[in-house]
Amino acid sequence: MKEAIEQIFKELNELKAQTAKEAEEARIRFLGKKGEITALMEQFRSVAPELKREYGQKLNELKKAATARIEELKSLAEVSAVADAPKEDLTMPGDAFPLGSRHPVSIVRQQIVDIFRKFGYDVAEGPEIEDDYHVFEALNFPPNHPAREMQDTFFVSSGHLNPLLLRTHTSSVQVRTMETQPLPIRVVCPGRVFRNEAISARAHCIFHQVEGLYIDKDVTFADLKQAILLFAREMFGPETEIRMRPSYFPFTEPSAEVDVSCNICHGKGCNICKGTGWLEIMGCGMVDPNVLKASGIDPAQYSGFAFGMGVERIAMLKWQVNDLRHYFENDMRFLGEFATATEV
Ligand code: DAH
Numbered sequence: 001m002k003e004a005i006e007q008i009f010k011e012l013n014e015l016k017a018q019t020a021k022e023a024e025e026a027r028i029r030f031l032g033k034k035g036e037i038t039a040l041m042e043q044f045r046s047v048a049p050e051l052k053r054e055y056g057q058k059l060n061e062l063k064k065a066a067t068a069r070i071e072e073l074k075s076l077a078e079v080s081a082v083a084d085a086p087k088e089d090l091t092m093p094g095d096a097f098p099l100g101s102r103h104p105v106s107i108v109r110q111q112i113v114d115i116f117r118k119f120g121y122d123v124a125e126g127p128e129i130e131d132d133y134h135v136f137e138a139l140n141f142p143p144n145h146p147a148r149e150m151q152d153t154f155f156v157s158s159g160h161l162n163p164l165l166l167r168t169h170t171s172s173v174q175v176r177t178m179e180t181q182p183l184p185i186r187v188v189c190p191g192r193v194f195r196n197e198a199i200s201a202r203a204h205c206i207f208h209q210v211e212g213l214y215i216d217k218d219v220t221f222a223d224l225k226q227a228i229l230l231f232a233r234e235m236f237g238p239e240t241e242i243r244m245r246p247s248y249f250p251f252t253e254p255s256a257e258v259d260v261s262c263n264i265c266h267g268k269g270c271n272i273c274k275g276t277g278w279l280e281i282m283g284c285g286m287v288d289p290n291v292l293k294a295s296g297i298d299p300a301q302y303s304g305f306a307f308g309m310g311v312e313r314i315a316m317l318k319w320q321v322n323d324l325r326h327y328f329e330n331d332m333r334f335l336g337e338f339a340t341a342t343e344v
Contacts, residue, residue: 215304252285
């Protein structure tokens with residue numbers, strides 16, 4: 001028995017384990033139910049009484065030593081398992097945070113403004129809650145014009161001579177600009193407008209417009225046409241053609257509506273342009289002399305043109321969106337489609 005104990009001590013000293021599994025195997029081999037040390041414990045029962053003390057001590061030491069050694073091998077194996085694990089690759093790209101994107105209406109409004117900025121226009125803004133004078137009267141609307149009815153305009157206060165209302169168009173900013181800025185004037189006026197309309201695929205009670213105004217000496221309809229043509233080609237592509245149809249607005253004379261050649265079918269006729277090959281994009285005209293006079297500009301010396309367009313309408317045509325309401329519902333699946341839309 002003595003030799004057997006010594007032999008095991010020796011083996012324990014030389015014992016190696018690369019992995020936790022090998023260390024466990026060693027534990028079973030020495031200390032398991034059928035292990036070598038367990039077997040010696042069994043044999044101990046039949047040792048002669050005078051040797052029991054000596055062997056008992058030795059056996060206990062052996063068991064302790066084996067337990068300690070195997071524990072040590074186990075923890076060494078665990079340490080080296082961690083050390084050998086594949087290292088994190090710190091050069092790998094991180095997890096991206098989902099970024100929001102600009103709203104398509106903001107993108108198009110900015111594109112429109114940027115195009116006119118390139119032509120030398122400034123940006124002017126005015127209040128959304130306006131008075132009747134700036135929205136209607138100074139723009140030559142007759143007192144009985146239908147836009148002044150409750151059905152078309154949201155009034156904030158009523159009953160006075162000059163009631164407050166939510167502006168129905170950004171043409172009001174024309175008036176404020178003419179009142180305050182020195183001539184010549186070249187501005188675009190982006191902003192929100194409000195109309196008392198039932199919400200449908202083609203109309204909303206809140207939408208956006210960009211108004212334009214150019215006043216100087218000798219400004220002609222030809223200048224207007226050229227400005228609109230250049231704008232249309234920047235916005236819808238260099239092949240774009242425009243046509244102007246006679247129209248009527250109280251604040252311009254003569255007035256026109258502008259169509260661009262359909263950028264989908266290139267004039268052949270499709271369901272976006274309803275088979276006509278043309279898409280309406282804005283109203284425009286030469287500023288009516290009454291409008292110049294109302295803001296203190298002498299129509300004998302100065303002339304000018306103005307135009308106004310709906311931002312949602314331009315965005316619908318540009319991206320072939322067929323329902324205006326998509327722009328206001330803020331469905332992330334719809335908005336996300338414009339995440340990569342390019343700026344001018
Ligand atoms: N203010 C008009 C509207 O709301 C748009 C417009 C038409 C503006 C002709 C203009 C213009 O400046 O000349 O529908």
